[in-house]
Amino acid sequence: MSASDNAEQVVLRIVREYLSKKPFFSIGDIVEFINNRVRKNPDINKNKIELIIKSLIKKRVIIAGTKLMKDNIIENPTRNEILNYIRKNPGKNINEIMRHQKLGSNLALWHLSCLEKFQFIRSKKIGNRRVFFKFDSNPKFDEIYYYMRIQVVQTILKFMRNENRALKI
Structure with a gap:
């Protein structure tokens, strides 16, 4: 040393x-x-x-x-759960995180802000929503992660995969 x-x-x-x-x-x-x-x-x-x-x-x-320090930021159980949820579900927005974690908006925003300040996560505005990703994930794929989890997009992709012929638009 x-x-x-x-x-x-x-x-x-x-x-x-x-x-x-x-x-x-x-x-x-x-x-x-x-x-x-x-x-x-x-x-x-x-x-x-x-x-x-x-x-x-x-x-x-x-x-x-x-x-707060980086090495103790995720000692908080709620913050740790939010971080793990975002790791498993990239592209989730604040409302989905609040609903999943059963948190109020102020508390969720506080924890997300702490995680973002210490670079555990990052956020990006897509459309009218702010969505969250792991800090070290590739930003080029943010919109793909976001849109791929939307049910309508999944239905369209499933339909296109099941069609045996070319689609005309």
Whole structure:
């Protein structure tokens, strides 16, 4: 492990400790807190702490202003269920997710927003609906996933498959 990786691990450990005591943080506050904790470590100074914090934010390991961290975001059972549902059913919209999970709109939007902030899922507007996909799925196939799950489209495709002759339009 390099000195840089070690410094990042030290900073991340202290960030976890800080967030266990305080629900929200600003970059300035957390840099001061960490700097006070690692004063005797010659490898870590205030500038390095700030760079590491910004790097963690850029990597979406932490989000400024919230105590949530990427490694604990799916510890919430509801959020985990939503994530698994989207993985198994790409292209579902908010109403379908709410209905399946038996959630109100505000709660569903909160959990979806958390999952999206930490890049577990992504959303795309197709027509007048915002639909959700795994973050690492190929965006080229989003519309195909969305339309293939619509019953009318499935019926048309089934009809076309069962026809033994070319269709004229």
